[in-house]
Amino acid sequence: MKPLGDTLLVATHNAGKLEEFAALFAPLGIGVKGARAxxxxxxxxxxxxxxxxxxxxxxxxxxxxxxxxxxxxxxIEVDALGGAPGVYTADWAETPAGRDFMQAMERTHRELEARGAAEPRTARFRCTLVLLWPDGEEAVFEGAVEGRVTWPPRGLEGHGYDPIFVPDGHDITMGEMTFEQKNALSHRAAALAKLKAALDDA
Structure with missing residues (x-):
């Protein structure tokens, strides 16, 4: 795999994601710029x-x-919902005024309750990264973190569904974790670890 240089465009408008990517790439000496730039x-x-x-x-x-x-x-894939919302995770948060993840979390809880889903309500966060060069070369890296969803939401950190997701081996949600705690175990960190290994071998 070709080296990346010192700057990488990260194709996201999500400030929370961009912050995570910036922190995870910083040790590699690579700066990131988001789509808004x-x-x-x-x-x-x-x-x-x-x-x-x-x-x-x-x-x-x-x-x-x-x-x-x-x-x-x-x-996020919730097993009792047949893997939903899955690729439609952000869609569940869409409103005329923009994305509202509290609405999305409430919908998740409401649908679980309607199905009488038993505890623990197992789930996982998944992340797929695509690294693309102008010459068409592509590399793909995937990561996941297993856990369960809980209610009510807990914690003000992170973004998205973090306040209702408790990773395996923990008793606090990702929304209650520090930035550093989350980045040590997140699905995005797992995928980036594979990317970093590929860069180290380049």
């Missing part, structure tokens, strides 16, 4: 897999800027 629009995510949607985002940003680009698609 280039005023890039958000492409429509029309695929039904994390990999497919990550490719859409990576390709759109790379073609617009000519820069090596990293994109991720990630979400």
């Amino acid at each position: 280039f005023d890039l629009p958000e492409p429509e995510e029309t695929e039904t897999t994390f990999l497919g949607n990550a490719r859409i985002k990576a390709r759109a940003a790379m073609e617009a800027t000519g820069l090596p680009t990293l994109a991720d698609d990630s979400g």
